[in-house]
Amino acid sequence: MVFLETPTFARKIAGILTAEEYTALQQDLAANPTQGKVIPSCGGARKARCAAKGKGKSGGARIIYLYIQIADTIHLITAYTKSEASDITSDQKKAIRKLTNQLKQIYT
Numbered sequence: 513m514v515f516l517e518t519p520t521f522a523r524k525i526a527g528i529l530t531a532e533e534y535t536a537l538q539q540d541l542a543a544n545p546t547q548g549k550v551i552p553s554c555g556g557a558r559k560a561r562c563a564a565k566g567k568g569k570s571g572g573a574r575i576i577y578l579y580i581q582i583a584d585t586i587h588l589i590t591a592y593t594k595s596e597a598s599d600i601t602s603d604q605k606k607a608i609r610k611l612t613n614q615l616k617q618i619y620t
Contacts (some may be wrong), residue, residue, distance in 0.1 A: 513542040514585040521588040537562045545579040555612030
């Protein structure tokens with residue numbers, strides 16, 4: 513499994529997960545890349561929960577990613593904590609949909 517990070521994801525994840533938690537996230541996603549729920553109107557992007565800095569999955573981080581099965585690749589798009597936002601905004605959904613459509617075109 514290949515993991516590719518957007519600059520936004522790389523910037524945000526550093527303040528959310530420890531190195532050990534990030535490694536565990538990657539292992540978890542590699543074992544089950546379709547575990548996250550598909551986000552409506554986001555071009556196939558998924559939202560996964562993960563434990564972060566002493567909080568469990570329900571109170572921890574949210575990871576937005578796109579799994580490209582034919583390339584065995586996960587594009588890590590963005591991350592946020594539940595305390596930051598309960599969900600992504602409609603503007604964020606539009607931006608994610610645009611990005612996922614661009615990424616999918618690369619593989620077709």
